[in-house]
Amino acid sequence: MKAGSGSQGTLALIATAALWGSNHVVARAARDAVPLPALVFWRWLPAAVILTIFALPALRQAWPTIRSRLGGLVVGGAVGVGVFSYLLLGGAYQSLAIEVGFINATTPVWVLVLGRWMGGGHLTAGMKGGIALAFAGTLLIISKGQPQALTEFRFSLGNLWSLLAAISFAWFTIRVRDWTRVIAPLPLMVVTGWSGLIVVMLPAYVVCLATGGPWLVWNEADLGFALAATAYVGLAPTMLGNLFYLYGVATLGPARAAAFLYLSPLFSAAFSVLWLGEQLAWYHLGGIAAIFAGLFLLGRFTRKPAGARSDPALVP
Template sequence: MLLLGRWMGEGPLTAAMKWGVALAFAGTLLIISKGQLQTLTRFQLSLGNLWSLVAAISFAWFSIRARDWTRTIAPLPLMVVTGWSGLIVVMLPVYVVWIAIGGPWFVWNDADAGFALAAVAYMGLAPTMLGNLFYLYGVAVVGAARAAAFLYLSPLFSAAFSILWLGEQLAWYHVGGIAAIFAGLLILGKSGPARLRPKPA
């Protein structure tokens, strides 16, 4: 967004909007790097990074197109269609090949099967189904750019879960990153394109 200087077809980016995105992005980097930004310079690309980049580009394209689609298809049916399409077209063939070459039907480490299945169920229902449903609704209401900005909350929740469930200690970079992300989103929310802002009563 910052490089294009456009609000994804919804008007030009204002200076405040750019600052909001930059601040939220800086907070994300602070959490990911654990306050040691020099670690980012030692980052090495791998095949997994390439797949992640392709996935991010595909998701960005989908987000831009989703607002047009939700004008004729409600967010819930659209989420169901895209979810099942990805499952049948992408995941099912990969799983069938995995089984065909002798892979186990289900793999887990350092946990009992019930706990592993519960984790899979949580991943499928909460972040995958409900998360995407809320995201599509946001795209339909406020547009792709503003809805996508809230993806900066992902490392925030990852840090919170690490502290609550894995015993990670709350550190200054968590607090600083969270503050930067919320401040950026607050600036972004108050400085969006005029035609997207709610009209005063």
């Protein structure tokens, strides 16, 4: 690999982390202007169309393999793209963007937990310690540093949505790892993206319209701001973020590329403070410290079998 391509791959992955970190920050800012079903639908539709155009040659080549697995891909896209998008952006509509970003950082923990559970693997003591630390950090953020909130159900519903988003995407990531062994990432992203769009996002959007909801913006809101916010989350984090990530994986490899994703919640926190005026509290800092410590332990004590392949996971 040439040095230039490695440098460009690094820049692409830093840009990916920044774009994905900004996703729910912009959604938080748009919550009073755009109904959630409209934002989720229009976030993906333009990106899906453009990515499909880019992916046509690869789609034609991969179609026989895709067709034989189409049922599973549709389910995967419905959960990992459609439901995940609602949970992630819905979390941002109801909770601080800082908290959504930090809770979303627990996705690798849930990948390991679900992977071991689905595959029947064994968790070592070190891995269990890492999971416990990350989970404790998540609970600290969800409860806002007040343990009684967990028993009195006074914690933010948006934080619960964000946690469910991390778990649902972890399940999707495990499926992606299997699919990318036989299907290239770009056509896979297009198929699962359209699946989430058609099976989940479109019906929810139609219901919103049928019950009197606006096509994009609430009557009293600024149409220009609504269009700008929707275009940004659709074209920047969704389309460019995935393309940059694919380029970074191609130039640096999936293992090195995945490490850059830990920058995403840090970008999210910075954007939340700068753009939304949110404040970092002690439980945010304590929670993310515990999450990162847990991720470090998981990385240290997780060993892959010789010759095992590390596949890229796409974040829609």
